[in-house]
Amino acid sequence: MAKVKTSYFCQNCGASYAKWQGQCTSCHEWNTIVEEVIQKNEPKHWNTSSEKKSRIAKPVKISEIESSQERRLVTLNKEFNRVLGGGIVPGSLTLLGGEPGIGKSTLLLQIALQLPFKTLYVSGEESAQQIKMRADRIAPNSELCYILTETKTQHIFKQIQKEQPDIVVIDSIQTLHTDYVDSSAGSISQIRETTSELIKFAKETHTPVVLIGHINKEGNIAGPKILEHMVDTVLQFEGDRNHVYRILRSLKNRFGSTHEIGIFEMLGNGLREVSNPSEILISKNKELLSGNAIAVTVEGMRPLLIEIQSLVSTAVYGTPQRSATGYNVKRLNMLLAVLEKRAGFRLGAKDVFLNITGGISVDDPAIDLAVVGAILSSNEDIVVEKDICFAGEVGLSGEIRAVNKIDQRISEAEKEGRRQEGVLQN
Numbered sequence: 515m516a517k518v519k520t521s522y523f524c525q526n527c528g529a530s531y532a533k534w535q536g537q538c539t540s541c542h543e544w545n546t547i548v549e550e551v552i553q554k555n556e557p558k559h560w561n562t563s564s565e566k567k568s569r570i571a572k573p574v575k576i577s578e579i580e581s582s583q584e585r586r587l588v589t590l591n592k593e594f595n596r597v598l599g600g601g602i603v604p605g606s607l608t609l610l611g612g613e614p615g616i617g618k619s620t621l622l623l624q625i626a627l628q629l630p631f632k633t634l635y636v637s638g639e640e641s642a643q644q645i646k647m648r649a650d651r652i653a654p655n656s657e658l659c660y661i662l663t664e665t666k667t668q669h670i671f672k673q674i675q676k677e678q679p680d681i682v683v684i685d686s687i688q689t690l691h692t693d694y695v696d697s698s699a700g701s702i703s704q705i706r707e708t709t710s711e712l713i714k715f716a717k718e719t720h721t722p723v724v725l726i727g728h729i730n731k732e733g734n735i736a737g738p739k740i741l742e743h744m745v746d747t748v749l750q751f752e753g754d755r756n757h758v759y760r761i762l763r764s765l766k767n768r769f770g771s772t773h774e775i776g777i778f779e780m781l782g783n784g785l786r787e788v789s790n791p792s793e794i795l796i797s798k799n800k801e802l803l804s805g806n807a808i809a810v811t812v813e814g815m816r817p818l819l820i821e822i823q824s825l826v827s828t829a830v831y832g833t834p835q836r837s838a839t840g841y842n843v844k845r846l847n848m849l850l851a852v853l854e855k856r857a858g859f860r861l862g863a864k865d866v867f868l869n870i871t872g873g874i875s876v877d878d879p880a881i882d883l884a885v886v887g888a889i890l891s892s893n894e895d896i897v898v899e900k901d902i903c904f905a906g907e908v909g910l911s912g913e914i915r916a917v918n919k920i921d922q923r924i925s926e927a928e929k930e931g932r933r934q935e936g937v938l939q940n
Contacts, residue, residue: 523547611729624785671715803897808904
């Protein structure tokens with residue numbers, strides 16, 4: 515019996531080692547190296563039916579390269595197009611990650627059913643009957659969407675050659691496996707090799723591929739970190755499972771901006787696009803309460819009105835509590851220190867709780883002024899009027915700094931009926 519050959523791989527960066535060691539010398543992470551069974555056979559071409567001769571690439575002057583505008587496959591989902599930069603680029607590889615149950619499969623199945631192109635939806639987690647049940651809730655039957663329940667890449671490529679789809683959706687990359695690597699599905703070797711085969715297929719046939727990726731307990735996409743470097747676009751589908759709103763965010767995009775977001779509402783018949791997020795992120799409570807302030811933030815080119823809630827009370831225990839939902843706790847502690855040192859408010863012995871409604875997370879420093887306004891409103895029990903909107907960054911000296919894209923912020927505030935107060939212009 516032949517001896518089984520094994521190697522050691524880092525789960526974070528994918529580096530290989532001949533023996534186990536505690537720290538990865540490539541990414542300097544501890545306890546990320548695991549043993550996997552490998553095979554000596556060299557991976558063949560994804561298209562096993564034809565042997566292609568290797569071509570030697572030659573250098574070309576950059577002035578001689580013809581520049582052309584990338585043709586995009588425009589979907590009927592405007593929010594999805596916005597995040598991608600206008601649509602799906604042919605030959606690109608897009609990776610969509612998110613927590614379990616957040617709606618990744620629902621989003622891609624809904625897009626596949628609505629595409630005016632021939633789509634192959636490959637599922638390694640659900641049966642065809644399960645996908646059909648979800649499809650009946652989302653949209654009427656589509657004549658251009660084909661379902662394939664398969665996990666072996668060699669079989670998938672055979673069906674692709676037979677059907678010739680315009681776009682391929684894989685759900686999910688952690689369930690695929692290839693014959694050229696002798697390890698279980700979801701391992702570092704399998705994820706790296708199956709992704710490499712899909713990249714070769716996408717680039718040579720100019721067929722876009724969309725992958726669904728699982729995430730680990732730290733919130734990162736499971737598998738080697740090199741997976742995110744290999745693909746062209748990395749999308750994050752996030753949101754609080756206790757809320758009905760979901761946010762599609764771009765973490766990496768070789769064909770567009772990484773500052774755009776798409777907002778969806780989870781309904782019984784699928785995901786609904788939210789064209790005006792400011793209406794859903796602000797509560798409709800007519801009763802005025804202290805501790806609430808309205809801020810205007812900008813995500814990419816889209817201005818949003820968000821509501822910030824704060825609760826300041828006397829600390830019951832010895833150490834005051836500092837808690838924030840959707841906001842950086844360290845930034846909150848810095849603002850509290852500025853109020854204590856520069857403004858003379860005694861908040862060191864009080865509990866401070868901060869919440870951004872709607873289940874979204876914001877890291878825009880322009881909402882500092884609204885955070886300060888909400889904290890002081892709760893501390894002094896003074897109500898901030900609903901028609902006042904804040905936009906300004908607070909410095910360590912207590913000064914209010916100017917923020918960018920002030921015209922878009924003012925325009926969004928006026929559209930929602932807010933006054934131009936609490937805004938510092940350049």
